[in-house]
Amino acid sequence: MVGLIERYRERLPFAPEDPVVSLGEGGTPLIPAPHVSERAGVEVWLKLEGANPTGSFKDRGMTCAVSAAVREGAQAVVCASTGNTAASAAAYAARAGLRGAVIVPEGKIATGKLAQALMHGARVIALRGNFDRALELVRELAARHPVALVNSVNELRIEGQKTAAFELLEALEDGLDALCIPVGNAGNITAYWRGFTEAGRRPRMLGFQAAGAAPLVHGAPVADPETVASAIRIGRPARWEEAMDAMTSSGGAVRAVSDQQILAAYRLLAAGEGVFCEPASAASVAGLLAHGAGDARRVVCVLTGHGLKDPQTALEQAGSVVPSESELGAIERAVLG
Numbered sequence: 001m002v003g004l005i006e007r008y009r010e011r012l013p014f015a016p017e018d019p020v021v022s023l024g025e026g027g028t029p030l031i032p033a034p035h036v037s038e039r040a041g042v043e044v045w046l047k048l049e050g051a052n053p054t055g056s057f058k059d060r061g062m063t064c065a066v067s068a069a070v071r072e073g074a075q076a077v078v079c080a081s082t083g084n085t086a087a088s089a090a091a092y093a094a095r096a097g098l099r100g101a102v103i104v105p106e107g108k109i110a111t112g113k114l115a116q117a118l119m120h121g122a123r124v125i126a127l128r129g130n131f132d133r134a135l136e137l138v139r140e141l142a143a144r145h146p147v148a149l150v151n152s153v154n155e156l157r158i159e160g161q162k163t164a165a166f167e168l169l170e171a172l173e174d175g176l177d178a179l180c181i182p183v184g185n186a187g188n189i190t191a192y193w194r195g196f197t198e199a200g201r202r203p204r205m206l207g208f209q210a211a212g213a214a215p216l217v218h219g220a221p222v223a224d225p226e227t228v229a230s231a232i233r234i235g236r237p238a239r240w241e242e243a244m245d246a247m248t249s250s251g252g253a254v255r256a257v258s259d260q261q262i263l264a265a266y267r268l269l270a271a272g273e274g275v276f277c278e279p280a281s282a283a284s285v286a287g288l289l290a291h292g293a294g295d296a297r298r299v300v301c302v303l304t305g306h307g308l309k310d311p312q313t314a315l316e317q318a319g320s321v322v323p324s325e326s327e328l329g330a331i332e333r334a335v336l337g
């Protein structure tokens with residue numbers, strides 16, 4: 001499987017001779033969601049971005065950001081992260097032979113993401129502060145030192161991530177009327193909108209934030225964002241204006257969903273559709289179920305990251321295991337009872 005720079009090179013800022021750092025990202029499944037469709041009363045597809053190499057859509061942007069970092073001769077890549085950017089940056093840095101350093105809010109990132117960043121050999125710095133502060137600090141760091149900042153304030157991240165919109169248009173012959181997407185730092189909604197705009201097809205953009213971290217919904221930054229959906233626990237989105245522009249110019253909206261609604265969608269997706277995503281990803285489906293999609297009939301929900309990223313939350317939300325003696329009768333009762 002070729003990576004997305006090779007597949008979409010003519011629509012990305014890379015020349016044929018430029019170095020490419022790829023793990024075979026992109027080309028993720030788009031599958032129908034019968035249960036969600038029935039509940040929402042519209043035709044729903046799920047874009048499984050958890051199927052990317054490190055388990056989230058961040059890889060689309062990271063192949064571009066890290067390839068450009070190599071082209072520019074950077075010595076290291078750095079980012080602030082709620083977890084998935086850290087995991088992705090660490091993997092692509094390892095692949096490129098660059099040093100990686102990631103700054104995460106202490107105690108606030110999911111276990112799987114931490115394990116990934118550490119395994120890929122990045123320096124993981126736990127900041128006594130939230131994501132917004134971490135981003136402020138890495139921006140200053142990158143302004144003073146020859147390191148590549150690979151957060152979604154980096155244009156290459158947006159360029160890479162816009163390819164998901166191309167994939168949707170290629171997969172859906174009749175197109176889509178609305179896109180439901182979780183919004184944290186607002187890079188991804190910006191990227192999809194750029195992709196759709198470049199392709200000349202503009203579905204309604206429906207962005208969803210967690211109620212405890214919903215600055216775009218309130219129209220003001222949130223000082224202490226809080227939600228079970230750690231990937232979107234962000235109080236001051238970097239791409240604020242662009243995200244709002246995407247939603248207004250497409251006739252869409254930004255709305256909040258409660259943690260309870262997020263977790264209900266998270267369980268429905270896993271148990272009903274067979275799709276295990278992380279809590280932040282389920283905000284797209286929770287938002288569709290809570291707020292609808294207007295008169296849209298064909299809707300895509302973006303499931304941004306894999307459920308295995310956050311085993312802790314999964315175990316808290318799931319049923320318990322059934323103990324059994326090691327003999328057939330006990331197993332029969334346990335399995336069939």
Ligand SMILES: *Cc1c(COP(=O)(O)O)cnc(C)c1O
Pocket residue numbers: 056058084085152182183184185186187188189231232278280281304305306
């Ligand atoms: C990063 C991330 C988001 C939010 O994307 P933004 O570009 O920050 O809006 C949503 N879900 C998951 C799983 C993520 O990793």
